[in-house]
Structure formats: C-alpha cells, structure tokens
Amino acid sequence: MSSDADAKPVRPRVAPEFSGDYEVLSEGYYRCQDAELSGARPDPTCADAVDAYVVPIALEKAALAGLPVPEWFLSNELFPPPCVVYGVNPFSRGYAFVRDEAQREAAAAKFTWRKKYVLCGQIISDATEVVALRVVRGHTESPGYERWAADIDRVFRIPLATVRLLRTGDDVRFSSITVLPAKSLTPRERAWLAEPRTPPVAPGSDGLHG
Amino acid sequence: MGRLAIFIERYSISGSFELDSLLRFKDAGERRGHDVSYLFRPELRHITRYDAVFIRATTDPLNASFVASRVAEMHGIPVIDDSHSILVCCDKIWMYQLLQKRGVDIPRTVFLHRSEVNELRAVALFRELGPKIVLKAPDSSFSSHVEKVESPAEFVEIGEKFLRRSDRILAQEFVKSLFDWRVGVLGGKPLYACRYIIPEETFKIMAVVDGKLRLCWTEGVALDAAPPEVVRLAVEAANAIGEGLYGVDLKQVDGRTVVIEVNDNPTINAGLEDLYAPDLYDRIVAHLLEERRPRHPAKRS
Numbered sequence: 001m002s003s004d005a006d007a008k009p010v011r012p013r014v015a016p017e018f019s020g021d022y023e024v025l026s027e028g029y030y031r032c033q034d035a036e037l038s039g040a041r042p043d044p045t046c047a048d049a050v051d052a053y054v055v056p057i058a059l060e061k062a063a064l065a066g067l068p069v070p071e072w073f074l075s076n077e078l079f080p081p082p083c084v085v086y087g088v089n090p091f092s093r094g095y096a097f098v099r100d101e102a103q104r105e106a107a108a109a110k111f112t113w114r115k116k117y118v119l120c121g122q123i124i125s126d127a128t129e130v131v132a133l134r135v136v137r138g139h140t141e142s143p144g145y146e147r148w149a150a151d152i153d154r155v156f157r158i159p160l161a162t163v164r165l166l167r168t169g170d171d172v173r174f175s176s177i178t179v180l181p182a183k184s185l186t187p188r189e190r191a192w193l194a195e196p197r198t199p200p201v202a203p204g205s206d207g208l209h210g
Numbered sequence: 211m212g213r214l215a216i217f218i219e220r221y222s223i224s225g226s227f228e229l230d231s232l233l234r235f236k237d238a239g240e241r242r243g244h245d246v247s248y249l250f251r252p253e254l255r256h257i258t259r260y261d262a263v264f265i266r267a268t269t270d271p272l273n274a275s276f277v278a279s280r281v282a283e284m285h286g287i288p289v290i291d292d293s294h295s296i297l298v299c300c301d302k303i304w305m306y307q308l309l310q311k312r313g314v315d316i317p318r319t320v321f322l323h324r325s326e327v328n329e330l331r332a333v334a335l336f337r338e339l340g341p342k343i344v345l346k347a348p349d350s351s352f353s354s355h356v357e358k359v360e361s362p363a364e365f366v367e368i369g370e371k372f373l374r375r376s377d378r379i380l381a382q383e384f385v386k387s388l389f390d391w392r393v394g395v396l397g398g399k400p401l402y403a404c405r406y407i408i409p410e411e412t413f414k415i416m417a418v419v420d421g422k423l424r425l426c427w428t429e430g431v432a433l434d435a436a437p438p439e440v441v442r443l444a445v446e447a448a449n450a451i452g453e454g455l456y457g458v459d460l461k462q463v464d465g466r467t468v469v470i471e472v473n474d475n476p477t478i479n480a481g482l483e484d485l486y487a488p489d490l491y492d493r494i495v496a497h498l499l500e501e502r503r504p505r506h507p508a509k510r511s
Contacts, residue, residue, distance in 0.1 A: 024271050024272060024301075025301065025348055025349060025375065025376035025377060025378075026376075026377050027323075027324075027377040027378070029377075030303065030377060030378050033301075033303070033304055037304075037307050037308070037311065046297055046304075047293065047294070047297065050271050050272075050276070050280075050293075050297065051280065054271070054272060054276065054277065054280075056254070056277045056281070057276075057277055057280045057281065060280075060281050060284055061284065064284055073252070073255065074251055074252055074254050074255070074274065074277070075251075075252055076251060076252075077252070088272070088273060088274060088277060089272055089273060090270065090272040090273075117273060117274070118251045118273070118274045118277075
C-alpha cells in the first residue's frame with residue numbers, strides 16, 4: 001500500500017538513458033532499472049516511463065500538473081464519437097480517430113482486442129487535429145510548441161518523446177506520449193542531448209496553457 | 211467510516227471461490243462500519259470518491275488495474291496493490307534482483323541479455339546451474355512462459371520465444387518439489403499459509419499437459435503449523451518488495467528453503483487460502499482504511 005505522498009529518500013541523479021524507447025521490458029527500460037537498482041535516480045525511472053506511456057495515467061498526471069487535457073473515458077463497450085482512442089494493453093500502439101459510429105466498432109475491436117482490454121477515449125470535435133511533436137530534453141523543432149515541450153519534460157522527465165497534442169483552433173490539449181527512437185534524431189536534436197538540463201518552468205507562464 | 215472500492219474485472223466473479231471471497235471482503239468491510247463498492251473499468255474515473263482501493267483483478271503495468279492503482283496513488287488514496295509492487299512483481303528480472311540485493315535465498319539465477327541466448331552460453335549455464343534449467347520470461351504469470359529446458363538447442367528455442375516478449379529473460383536452477391508453500395504477507399506480517407500441491411505431470415502450479423489443463427490443489431495450513439523458516443523467509447522476501455499484500459511462493463528441499471517468487475495481487479479464494487485465516491478479510495480492510503490515513507485529504511472530494 002502506498003501513495004505518492006510517501007516520503008522517499010533522495011537519490012543521486014544519473015545521466016539520462018537516451019535510447020528513446022522506455023517501453024516496459026525493453027532494453028531502454030532495463031537500463032533505467034539497472035540504474036535504479038544501483039541506487040541512482042535515472043531519467044526516466046521505470047515508473048516515469050510507465051506514467052508517460054500508459055495514456056490514462058499520463059492524462060491524469062498532466063492534468064494534476066496543470067496541463068490542459070481533453071475529457072477522457074475508459075471503455076471496452078460503446079463510446080460516443082467523435083473521439084481519439086488509444087489502447088491500454090501490452091500490444092496496441094498508435095491511435096485512431098473515430099469520427100462517427102461507423103468507425104467505432106472497428107476501432108473498439110482493434111484497441112480492446114475484442115473487449116479483452118480497455119481503451120482510452122478522448123473527446124474531440126469535428127475540427128480537432130492531432131499535432132505530433134518530437135521532444136528532446138524539453139526542446140522541440142516545431143515552432144510555437146516550445147513551451148509545451150518544456151512542460152512535458154518537466155512533468156514526465158522522458159528525455160526523448162513523441163508527444164501528441166489535440167488542436168482545435170487555438171485550443172491545444174495534451175493527448176499522449178510514445179517512443180522517439182534515438183536513431184531518428186536530427187543533428188539539432190542530437191545537440192540538445194548534450195546540453196545541461198534547463199531548470200523547470202511553471203506551466204502556462206507564456207499563456208499557452210489556459 | 212470509510213469508503214472502500216474493490217476494483218474487479220468480469221472474470222473476477224466467474225468462479226465461485228473468487229466470488230465468495232469478494233463477498234467476504236464486502237461483509238468484513240461493512241461489519242467494520244465501512245461502505246464497500248465494487249468498481250469496474252468504466253468507473254475508474256470515479257476512483258477519487260473512495261478512501262481506499264483494493265485491486266482484485268489481474269495486474270500488469272499495461273492494463274486497467276495498473277491505471278486504478280496509479281490514479282489512486284496520484285490522489286493520495288491508499289491502494290493495494292501499489293504501483294511499485296505491480297511493476298516489480300510483474301517483472302521477474304526486477305523482482306529477483308531486489309531479492310538478491312536484500313540477501314533473500316532464491317534458486318541460483320542468471321539474467322540474460324538478448325545476445326546471450328545462444329548454444330555456447332547455454333553450455334556454460336548448464337555447467338553452472340545443473341542439467342535442468344528453468345527459463346522464465348520476466349512477465350510470466352500463472353506459470354505461463356516458464357519452461358524447463360535440458361539441452362542447448364531447447365534453451366535457444368525457448369529463449370528466443372521468450373525474447374519476443376522482452377529484451378531480457380532469466381535462467382534459474384531447477385528445484386524439484388512436490389508442493390510449493392504459499393505464504394500471504396500483509397504490511398510485513400504473515401497473513402495466511404497454504405500448500406500448492408503440484409500436479410504429477412508437471413513442475414508448475416498450472417500447465418497444459420496433453421491438451422488438458424492441470425491445476426495445483428490448494429491445501430490451507432494454519433500459520434503456526436507452517437515451518438517457521440518458511441514463514442520467516444516469506445516475510446523477508448515480501449519486505450524486499452514493499453509494504454503491501456503479497457503471496458510468496460517457497461520450496462523446501464533437502465533442508466534448504468528458497469523463495470520461488472513474490473506475487474502481488476495474490477489469489478485469495480474462499481475456503482482455500484483463508485481456510486485457517488478467516489480474519490484475513492478484516493485485516494486487509496483494517497490495513498487499508500484504519501491503520502494508515504491518506505496523506506492528502508485536501509485533494510479528496
């Protein structure tokens with residue numbers, strides 16, 4: 001039994017794990033685990049990685065940290081379109097737009113593995129689009145999303161991440177985080193890896209996040 | 211008075227032993243003056259309405275039970291199983307390394323990277339661990355993805371199969387016994403004991419043999435009738451993982467006692483695990499709602 005409020009001893013931080021893939025039971029995940037077992041506090045910890053990659057947990061964590069998130073639900077039955085859906089299971093990757101009821105059944109079957117698992121749906125409007133950011137240690141090459149990149153890094157501490165946001169006009173909300181393979185980095189992104197970590201910034205200080 | 215949510219899945223109520231056990235938890239909670247509700251997946255958004263959460267569904271870092279655990283924690287709500295225990299117990303690489311670090315006796319165990327699953331390494335491992343080796347995928351549960359191998363070729367075949375699920379696997383000395391001890395531990399104290407009698411046709415508590423499912427038989431044992439060394443080692447192993455509820459499996463062979471694994475979310479079936487520990491329901495409810503208070507009451511509705 002525990003809660004986040006339980007006191008934990010301060011552990012030394014170690015160099016971040018830069019593979020970009022921290023999926024449970026992957027080599028990147030195990031390298032983080034090795035560091036934890038040696039008594040250090042890596043970026044990310046195994047718990048950080050799971051918090052980031054399991055969509056409903058990431059949404060809850062983002063919301064508690066003050067980032068705007070869409071209204072969301074868990075279901076393995078019927079759900080109301082339009083929405084974006086993600087699987088919550090060991091196998092499903094990616095997401096699907098469900099714009100109308102005709103698309104719903106196929107999406108539900110795919111992401112719930114025929115009702116064996118649950119899916120996470122995020123309510124959108126017909127005008128919503130998904131914006132994918134590549135975030136490297138709190139930086140992004142996507143103009144206009146620098147604050148988002150910094151905030152995602154502050155909240156989740158995932159050194160390399162593909163971040164999906166839901167954009168409806170000027171309204172932008174956090175949607176999910178997935179892997180960003182190190183081998184896909186641009187020269188500028190690789191340079192960011194060598195930079196010292198920037199201090200955390202309060203969310204919404206540039207007015208982007210309501 | 212507190213509000214306890216018991217998170218369950220539909221399969222949690224498919225067997226009569228499990229269903230009876232869930233009803234006994236509810237009875238125990240209500241007898242102690244608490245409100246007890248069953249919570250299903252679509253209701254996870256309402257978790258903040260409760261003062262404590264007890265998960266009675268298969269745990270895995272990538273399924274809904276983990277969401278229940280983690281969301282409860284984020285809101286300062288006491289939960290069994292806590293997310294750390296789930297992460298560790300659902301990953302045998304992590305679990306055995308923690309046990310080794312704490313000096314808990316386990317069968318000789320070697321952790322293997324992808325590049326080590328080859329016949330040359332297998333020959334060395336057979337020399338080190340004996341003529342029979344047990345290979346385990348880290349996320350094995352209910353004895354699935356646990357196989358005994360007796361030749362380098364078999365080692366590579368099974369090892370490669372398990373590597374589809376994980377980048378690391380483990381090899382372990384084979385320890386033969388007619389039964390496993392299972393000791394339930396709650397908050398560092400023994401809760402119940404039983405023996406899992408292993409079917410003759412297999413070395414696992416559950417296996418498919420010739421197309422038929424073979425299950426172990428559970429035999430309840432009073433805690434004070436279990437070998438003290440078994441109970442002591444079970445508590446030591448549970449303490450290496452955390453302060454929650456665990457089912458620790460152990461073997462005693464030729465005077466040696468070893469921990470086979472520590473399980474979060476241990477099976478508690480009415481009339482079996484609780485046979486000589488009818489108070490276990492009260493103890494779990496009290497542990498969640500009466501012995502510790504949430505640290506963040508201001509966040510609660």
